Amino acid sequence: SVSLDAANQKIIKGVVDEFDLRLHSCGNSKTPEQIVHHVNVLWHGLGERTLIELPFLTDSSSGSPYQVELNRSGVNLVRRPGNEAGIALCFSLGNDLLFDTYASTLTDEGTAALTAFATQVKTYLKDSKRLIIAISVTGHSDRNPVRAANDSNQKLSLRRAKSVAELLKTLSPELQLNIKAAGSHVPVSSCARDLPKAELSECLAMDRRVEIIVQTWAL
Template sequence: MVIRNSSTRAARFALGALIAVIALTACTRHVSRGIAPDARADEVIFPSIDEIVLKEGTFPNRDSLRQIGPGVTKDQLYHLIGRPHFREGYSAREWDYLFHFRQGDRIVSCQYKVIFDRSYHGQDFYWEPAACLDSLKTEATGATSAAPAIAGEPKRFQLSADALFAFARSDPQDIQPQGRAELAAIASQLKGSKATIVQVIGHTDRIGSEAANLALSQRRAQTVRALLIQEGVAADSLKAQGAGESEPLQQCADALPKDELVDCLQPNRRVEVLAWGLQ
């Protein structure tokens, strides 16, 4: 009798272990590092295309993508752009997609990531490569349009990252007084305006690793977004995006001494705020 009970317990244990393994395989195996309760990540990691479950990805509806913003639920995402394309369960803190866009006679492929807060509301959204955000400016016919959702060029505000933050820093307490003044001035133009999309894009220079620079640019963009919200800009219109070192304005020789290289690359360390529909 004792042996039978032990066998039963062992069988139940084995069954429970099997269920746990199945549950784990249903969730993402490529989690971004250091996802905080508010969805900020220390390092955003995109999965290898080889790991995709929904083979070959999809051609998304651009209008559906434009409706996605902070606070979106997983059910809403499922309705707008479908289930995630990689092996990610419903309780995962991030969902990944592989999208394709027609641009004239060619097809551009992009990875898209949504990171959720602890309440499973999407808060941060990333493209790989970052330039894929431009695909939202393209109409379904393949003709390039001037803006993602409405006609006209965006109003562009460009801030030197060194005016906003100390070198290599990204937290709100690192904001320089000049940076806070500039952000307050931008917020005053955005508040009460008819801007429908406001994109905050962080950039870095090439000093350091590509992954570290991408993470730094994302943190800076997220910090600027949060400060604009504190200044009264509507949160649902604000999106944060890190471009890392991928879009330099200035090229500098590698042979320069470190201090001179840092000074030379200064124009690349910046944060841009693009507002569509600003009047």
């Protein structure tokens, strides 16, 4: 894992956006640094650059890695020696894939995506010889209010988090999951309010999400 300052976050974001990749990382707009997981560090020594490889980001069968050159002054390698608790693995899954509008029951596509996610995490734990010690699931919504009697963005995001948590119990059935709801209070978008309705919904899609944090321990 590597932690990145704001300048290097922009570099990574540019690569991710250009190639429509999935980024395994922790951090948000209120956090000054971001941790990116599962990278190969090809060069991090004398000089003013760090070269990293992102082999996990592509879904293609070729598995071709992406190499990114970063400003070394804003990059720190993150290690956990010995048997100390590992850094949390953070994932963000879009609600538009997981749920129908205003629904909290997983769609078939959402169930398939979460099942694949659980399988990938199990494989990672086996290969890295780690155990899960904690999982937190937080539901988020966009700023548009839920227009239903006796309902709210907060309640909807909680129901969605619970649905995701139920499926994730396959990772470690005996583990107690921490389920939280943030509603619309932690947006990651910066959408103008005067956008046409369809464009605004698309812009706010990143706010409609479920965030999963998996804390691991080295065997």
